[in-house]
Amino acid sequence: MARTSGSHADKTGPRVSQAALSLFAQHGYAAVSMRKIAGEVGVQAGALYNYIPDKQSLLFGLMQTHMQDLSDAWQKLDKPDQPVDQLEQFSRFHIRFHHARQDAVFISYMELRNLTPENFKAIEILRSDYETEVEKILKAGVATGAFQVADTKIAAMALIAMLTGVNTWFREGGRLSLSEIETIYWDMARKAVAAS
Known part of the structure; x- marks a missing residue:
């Protein structure tokens, strides 16, 4: 199929990803068709294949980009x-x-759960790399006596799960600001690993 008039790869490609991100989050991967994504972008369904090979590649690309952006942002910090x-x-x-x-x-x-085994493995490697960053901090703290942790790997995963959980309930304009939430969660994280 011909590309829809007025569409450009440098603009339409990112719009496809953004539409898929929003639709997958709202309705779930299994419930979103390529036709639905195309409709959101404003192109014919067949035109999507100019930008992505299939829906699985789109899901994997979104997850991979998220994990790489996360890792890159952390690595750039002093x-x-x-x-x-x-x-x-x-x-x-x-x-x-x-x-x-x-x-x-x-x-x-x-x-x-909707990734192919090969794609799942690739994302798990990226997630493990990020978890290792926390584990390295915990190991360093144990070595200096600042932290007391029975198993640094489990503690790292528990801390990440706790911190990620903020997304499930925090909304702007509530009783506390995000900065205040950060402080409360930091206090809980510190107490969870502090040496007695």
């Missing part, structure tokens, strides 16, 4: 010297980054 300060930085960073990308976060957790 890290403080002390593990306690590093963990505070991570806690606040994780909450802020994910709050600004709620649809991507929802898809990254809820749609893993």
Whole structure:
């Protein structure tokens, strides 16, 4: 099929991804057809294949982009010297980054089951790399005596789950600001790993 008049790869490609992100988050991957995505973008269904090979590739691309953006943003930060300060930085960073990308976060957790085994493995590697960043902070804190953690890997996953959970209930304009929530969650994270 011919490309819809007025569409351009540099503009339409990102619009396809954004439409899929929004529709997958609202309705679930299984319930969203390529035709529905095309309708949201304003192109014919067949025209989508000029930008993506199939719906699975689109889902994988959204998850991969989210995880790579997350990792890149964390790596770019100047890290403080002390593990306690590093963990505070991570806690606040994780909450802020994910709050600004709620649809991507929802898809990254809820749609893993819809990935092919090969794509699932690739996303799991990216997730594991990110979890390892937290584990390194915890191991450094244990080594200095600042943290007391029985299993740093489990503690890292528990902290990430707790921090990511903010997305399930926090809304702007509520009783507390996001900054106040960050402080409360940092206090809980610190107490969860602090040496007695």
